[in-house]
Amino acid sequence: MNAAHRQPAEPKFEPLLQFEMEMGTFLSDWHHCDQLSTYMARMISHNRTDPLRHSNFFSSALNELLEVSFRGGSPEGRIGCAVYRHGPKERVKISFPCPAGQRQFFREAVARTHGNDAYARYLDALSTDLAPSREVVLLDLAINFDAEIRLEEQDPPSITIVVDLPLEGIVS
Amino acid sequence: MLAAPFQAEFDANSQEFSFAGVVRPRSVDEIAHSISMFRNAIEEARGVLYINVKRLAQMNNTAFHAFSRVVLDACRTRSDIRFVVVTSSVVGWTERMFRHLGKIEPQITVEVYDSKFYPGQAFVEDTSFIPILRTQTKMTWRHERKILPRHGMRPGITMADICCGIGDFAVLVRKEFQPARIVALDHSKASLAYARDVASNFGISDIEYSYGDASEMLLEDNQFDLVTCRHSLQIFNQPDLLLKELYRICKPGGRVYITNEKNSHCLGEPRAQSIQWTYNEVARLFAHFEMDVELGPKSRRYLADAGFDDILVESFMVTNQDGDPQDFADIITAWENVYAGEMAVKRGDPPEFIKRFRQGFRDHIFAALHPKGYAGWPIWAASGRKPL
Numbered sequence A: 001m002n003a004a005h006r007q008p009a010e011p012k013f014e015p016l017l018q019f020e021m022e023m024g025t026f027l028s029d030w031h032h033c034d035q036l037s038t039y040m041a042r043m044i045s046h047n048r049t050d051p052l053r054h055s056n057f058f059s060s061a062l063n064e065l066l067e068v069s070f071r072g073g074s075p076e077g078r079i080g081c082a083v084y085r086h087g088p089k090e091r092v093k094i095s096f097p098c099p100a101g102q103r104q105f106f107r108e109a110v111a112r113t114h115g116n117d118a119y120a121r122y123l124d125a126l127s128t129d130l131a132p133s134r135e136v137v138l139l140d141l142a143i144n145f146d147a148e149i150r151l152e153e154q155d156p157p158s159i160t161i162v163v164d165l166p167l168e169g170i171v172s
Numbered sequence B: 001m002l003a004a005p006f007q008a009e010f011d012a013n014s015q016e017f018s019f020a021g022v023v024r025p026r027s028v029d030e031i032a033h034s035i036s037m038f039r040n041a042i043e044e045a046r047g048v049l050y051i052n053v054k055r056l057a058q059m060n061n062t063a064f065h066a067f068s069r070v071v072l073d074a075c076r077t078r079s080d081i082r083f084v085v086v087t088s089s090v091v092g093w094t095e096r097m098f099r100h101l102g103k104i105e106p107q108i109t110v111e112v113y114d115s116k117f118y119p120g121q122a123f124v125e126d127t128s129f130i131p132i133l134r135t136q137t138k139m140t141w142r143h144e145r146k147i148l149p150r151h152g153m154r155p156g157i158t159m160a161d162i163c164c165g166i167g168d169f170a171v172l173v174r175k176e177f178q179p180a181r182i183v184a185l186d187h188s189k190a191s192l193a194y195a196r197d198v199a200s201n202f203g204i205s206d207i208e209y210s211y212g213d214a215s216e217m218l219l220e221d222n223q224f225d226l227v228t229c230r231h232s233l234q235i236f237n238q239p240d241l242l243l244k245e246l247y248r249i250c251k252p253g254g255r256v257y258i259t260n261e262k263n264s265h266c267l268g269e270p271r272a273q274s275i276q277w278t279y280n281e282v283a284r285l286f287a288h289f290e291m292d293v294e295l296g297p298k299s300r301r302y303l304a305d306a307g308f309d310d311i312l313v314e315s316f317m318v319t320n321q322d323g324d325p326q327d328f329a330d331i332i333t334a335w336e337n338v339y340a341g342e343m344a345v346k347r348g349d350p351p352e353f354i355k356r357f358r359q360g361f362r363d364h365i366f367a368a369l370h371p372k373g374y375a376g377w378p379i380w381a382a383s384g385r386k387p388l
């Protein structure tokens, strides 16, 4: 496939931790985002150079992703989140069911994180928007966490956001 | 990390608005109260308003946008005011996120609060301290390993060593007492790098070395059975603030263990007078840089004032008879280098003073290495229990 040509040497990410739950249960309490991100961050950071600060940084990023799925997901189906590691990078894969109308939106938002104007857009949103859109949240990850973001859509109605976070390098 | 609730406070005297803890609201309504406090603070402020986010452990985009909105709007309507956002180098994402505000409005500057936040910091974070710390710990350990169990040290506990320096104490404790978890925190990147290096050379991977500021830690409340802080209260200009943090992270029923000196009580024979003169001057020199190296015997008061009970204070004397006298002499040489060679120079002392000052250290070394000599360095070890 085309994708195979574009990413010939995909490094081997080792699985660290994952969870899955009914989307309905996840959506029943906003605090799940905070609790899950805090807990997962702590679990995966214990063997990083500076576990406390790695966990703080990672939790920030993961929480934003969980909040995105909380705000954009639909109640039927399951949400899954897995964390992998390769060297100084963690990969987060978060899958959740999302209404058809939202898919195009996510595609565009992810594409914008790769655009040359990503930073200008981010600043513009900060200085004019009243509340952050999901697009800004993804831009925030790309800009403040040096995240690489892509989308996988093999399994509708779920979408999977894949985010590579090189936090070890930033933290230490 | 920090399960601390969100706090937003305004101190009108210092025109400082501070955010601390974790704030991850679903919608802006949940933080409406803090936002209006923030607005009022800006209205009241004249000149510069400081926005302190040093202890802000987590803030989601919703909250970040809402608070940014208030500052940016104020910049547009008030040309008379400037904002200084003070971030911490410890919480990495705050610096990365807040710096954008300065790109949008020139009235906003973003500062990273760091090594110069109290007067003596530069000296104690200097790498020239590394050899001193190493030899010091080697000599104090002989005593401390015996007294630590009285202060709450035992196998299987969760402990933190705050201001851990080069981490040798954590390594010794791990070997001798096998705690279940050790977090070791310091604010010197050089010392931490050294600590991690030593640990990995010994194949130790379970000590959690962390860069942090002891007076504003990102550790959760109530999580350690024992919190140790050695030779460090005495170098803070506000030891009570540090002690408050140690208290906070200690479990109720757990203990906080501190060691400190009383430098003017260092002693030696022969040449007692010269030695005594110099160490009296050491205490004054540190006081000049707002550090109290006479703190040892005050431990009991500090612990009591911080709210501890079941306080236990003891002292021990490290001497030239603890193993190799040359080790003792090496410590004194290192002191001479830093105190006379750097700190006194920095204070602007005249050469005659420095000469006499150095002489006392040399006499102390003379006493230490003299076949019939005696040289001592007294230390106070104290601990208190955090009430249940």
Ligand SMILES: C[S@@+](CC[C@H](N)C(=O)[O-])C[C@H]1O[C@@H](n2cnc3c(N)ncnc32)[C@H](O)[C@@H]1O
Binding pocket: B121, B124, B125, B133, B134, B136, B137, B162, B163, B164, B165, B166, B169, B185, B186, B187, B188, B191, B212, B213, B214, B215, B229, B230, B231, B232, B235
């Ligand atoms: C006198 S040394 C004691 C080190 C160690 N406990 C020992 O006994 O060998 C003081 C230590 O406090 C650290 N320190 C100074 N200010 C600090 C701060 N704000 N937060 C954390 N550590 C700090 C210094 O880097 C230094 O390692």
